Amino acid sequence: MPKLYVDSDKYAREATFPLVEAYNSAMKDLVRRRFAEAGGDWKEFVAGAAYDLITREDIAAIEQRLLANGYRFEPSAISSARERPDAYKDSGLYQADFSFEHPGAPVAPADAAGREQRGAGDNVVTRDHNLVGIARYVRTSEKVMEYLTQGVPEDTIAIVDDSGGTLTAPVLEKFKGVLCAGGTTRSHLAILTREYGIPCLMNVRLSGIKDGDRLEVESSARAKTGEDYAQGIDAPALVWRLTR
Amino acid sequence: MSDFKLTYDQLLETNNLIQQNADEIYWLCATRTVQESKIFPVSAYILFSYLNAFYRYPVLLRKIEERMSAEEIGDRARNQGIKIVAWCFPCFYLLGREMLINWGVIKPTDAVEDVAYVMDFWKRFQLSWHRNNGNLTNRQAGHRAQIMPEQRLQVFHADAYECRDGDPLHKAAQSFLAAVAQYGFLVSCESRLTLHNYGPYKLTDKREMLVRDFNELSEATVPWLDGIGSEIPYNNLTVTMVVEGVHINLLDDWGSFESVPELKGENMVAVGLYTADTLSNGHQPVGMGSREELIATFEDLTQRIKNATTRLWHVMANWTRDQQMDAGALTYSGVIREFALIAGVYDPADWMLIDERAERFRPLLNDEYGNLFLGELVGYISTPTQVMHSYAMMQHTDQPAKSLSYFPYSMLADGDWTRSVGSLRPGASNLPAKNDRYQTSRGVLSLDEYMATARDFVPDVCQPRFRHLCGDWVKYHYDTPLADELFKLEQRQSRLLKDKGAGLTRDDIEALRRAEQATSLSPRVPYLVMHATAIRKHGEPPAIAAIAGLPLAVVEPVLQSLVAAGRVNEAQGRYLLSPAGQLILAGNYSRFESDLRANASFMGAYERFELINRDLKQVITDWQTMDLGGQRVANDHGNKDYDAVVIDRLGDLHERFEPMLRGLVSGAPRLRYYADALGKAFDKAEDGAIEWVSDARIDSYHTVWFELHEDLLRLVGRQREE
Secondary structure, eight states, rough: OOOOOSSSSSSSOSSSHHHHHHHHHHHHHHHHHHHHHOOOOEEEEEEIIIISSSSSHHEEEEEEEHHHHHHBOOSSSSHHHHTTTTBBBBOOOTTTTTBBBBBTOOOOOOOOSSSSEEEEEESSSSSOOOEEEEEOOOSSHHHHHHHHHOOTTTEEEESSSSSSSSSTTTTTGGOSEEEESSSOSHHHHHHHHHHTOOOOOEEEESSSSTTTTTTEOOTSSSSOOOOHHHHTOOOOEEEEOOOO | OOOOOOHHHHHHHHHHHHHHHHHHHHHHHHSOOOOOOOOSSSHHHHHHHHHHHHHHHHHHHHHHHHOOOOHHHHHHHHHHOOOSSSSHHHEEEEHHHHHHHHHTTOOSSHHHHHHHHHHHHHHHOOOOHHHTTTTTSTTTTSSSSSSSSHHHHHHHHHHHHEEOOTHHHHHHHHHHHHHHHHHHHHTOOOOOOEEEEEEEEOSSSSEEEEEEEEESSSSSSSGTTTTTTTGOOOEEEEEEEEEEEEEEEEEESSSOOOESSSSGGGGGGEEEEEEEOOSSSSSSEEOOHHHHHHHHHHHHHHHHHHHHHHHHHHHTTSSOOOHHHHHHHHHHHHGGOOOOOOOOOOOOHHHEEEEEHHHTTTGGHHHHHHHHHHIIIIOOOSSSGGGTTTOOOTTTOOSSBBBSOOOOTTTHHHHHOOOOOOSSEEOOOOOOOOOOEETTTEEEOHHHHHHHHHOOOGGGGGGGHHHHHHHHHHHHTTSSSHHHHHHHHHHEEEEETTTTTTTOOOHHHHHHHHHHHHSSOTTHHHHHHHHHHHHSSTTTTTHHHHHSSOOOHHHHHHHHHHHHSSEEEEEEEEEEOHHHOOOOOOOOHHHHHHHTTTTTTHHHHHHHHHHHHHHHHHHHHHHHHETTTTTEEEEOOHHHHHHHHHHHHHHHHHHHHHHHHHHHHHHHHHHHHHHHHHHHHHHHTTTTTTTHHHHHTTTOOOHHHHHHHHHHHHHOOOOOOO
């Protein structure tokens, strides 16, 4: 079996993530085998035979081997898991009683005012007042479609998975506030809520907040800046569940 | 066969260009999180696009250069604005190379002529595009993007309309910016490739200008806007945004900016709107004929964009994952398709298909591998090909790594290298085919018409006569007819600068703006400002503007000019008519209000006001004093029942007064201010904040009533009866 150029590498270690290492070594294995089959010179192989010998079927087979071993992928896009439930993990998108349970979400018992701390996040813009509203998870295009046709319920503080601007694009303007489990105050969603003047926390870590809970969000907290991220300074804005 | 020869200096230069991109990849990506989306498999499509770029760019760039050089494209791009290309196109290409080296599919010594050519094209384009600042990238300029020449900046500066937080233009511009940014993220599949910022440019000690481009809004090159973008009459829009009280301290090669302190809505103090494309002579004003036209234009565009956003969302949310992958990957790898549009050689088969050599890797690109491999490539810089010897310290992180593989110099000795990935191979897409409608500044054209027009078109400032008249030439030749001609080309559609020529300085432009604010206004405007100043004595500009019924952005400069003209005195930001000003104003009422005084229905409403005014005075007297054993004593508001009765009487009176108010407002719409302020004060008083009945230090019911009375007396020309 011929060696590849990258097979003798004085400094390299394996890729950080097992899936990356698994796929990349499977790719190298495939190239070695096809190069051996083709025989001859690399120069002729690389921009010629390699195009026809390294096929989509070969590459699909790599995935099949991993799935056959019981591996399931972490989904990002709704479509990925919807189209291939056998290849992706279930991330609870359609689970009725869902709540984010982020490891390390800062929680505390109810204070004198009945405010029970259930998490924290990075404040996008400092506002004059804290925000009070009703928690509603917005995690699927079906939910957005429902809001589009029936209207967004009043006082909705939308809890969303990711920092993109597309899932909630047609209804974002109608939210009273947004809690986003991903991103930073420089992400697309942060830019959009800033433009629309909607209070928003990014990178929230939450625990025990269910659809319909009344929340208070510390939108009066200091906004987290690019500098804070660069220097690793934590500037949490708190999220409380209101128990009365 | 090309005559490409490998030389030491070429390898040295190419590796330098690679390294400049390598340093920037880490910085740009580390200051963002990985882009996430519930709709799009973003990381996966990004990796897909890198592969497509690697296999296609060399051929497509050569095809463009057969028609137009990279340097000339740079000139055109500077003239018309262009989507983000600076970092994207070399890095997409080089990261595709990096992926394939990691997979063992190619060696760092493969496609050497291609890589050297793509980097050289990039260098020539960038240097030409950045001609006015002499840098290769925004990064090299200290994260700044000063692309435009003085003559264009002067027009932007001169013609921007003043606006203030809360006024109609400010609101309309803010809503537009939010809507168009959101639409842009959607059009570009959750990326920001259709949004770009340039600048900052210094306008005054306190003001800077950002030039903000929003591209790919209408039916043009991407098939997913067919039938959706058709209601939006411009494919590209440029907003000139003047900010005050903040400094734009960073504008990176992704076209995004940061400021100190953080930019807020209220920092925007002037705004303009333009469109530009491959077929236009630079930036053409849009809705810039008047402030009112600009407000209406922003509002109309915002509504069209919101409608398109909802329709596009429906389409995208129902796409298959393969369609999402294709659209995202083509948005990315197609980031430089504008080069082909400029050169007149655009073909959807080149730019809107995934090359079969990239397509075969699709099954590898699931969501999780996409996120993790991309994270290693651009965030952790941890894939095996990126690891260096342990003494090395990478810029920014000091880790022993480099983002992008170099050319090994050993190729010069052993000759072990290959030239190219070869010619274009067939491509495919899961998306519907593009229709033959391309929105341009010359209307909607078919592709053939568009490309034929593009091939024939040379913007005036890119004609041989002007093309090389740079800023340094202007510095020493501003007083020549040729310089005047150059500036007048830019000034053709300028409201303030038409035919002004090359001699103006930035301060001259500021003076022209101030003069316009003072003189182009109807004489009624300074009259109204003086009138409002007479009513709200020692008033601050927002209150004066509210009473005058004018935008704050108009009132502030008028107050300044009235101060300069001796009509108004200013102390600590508060304004009062001067003695001469009082006399001038008194003489103006018969001039400006003669129609109103002849308006029978207004005068009837006024007479009824005088009658109800007596009742009001009684109610306020009963509020301030009460009968105690036959004596009138001050009401200490200890008797809640008594107070409640008086507030009820005030409520009855307010109800009776409302139709009269409507009669007054229909004659003089400006008086709506009083209707609103009286309603607000009464609501607060009724809710228990009793100071809102008559406290003279706030806009209480009585304060506002008193001012309304004063206003009416002046309008109708009577004296107060006391």
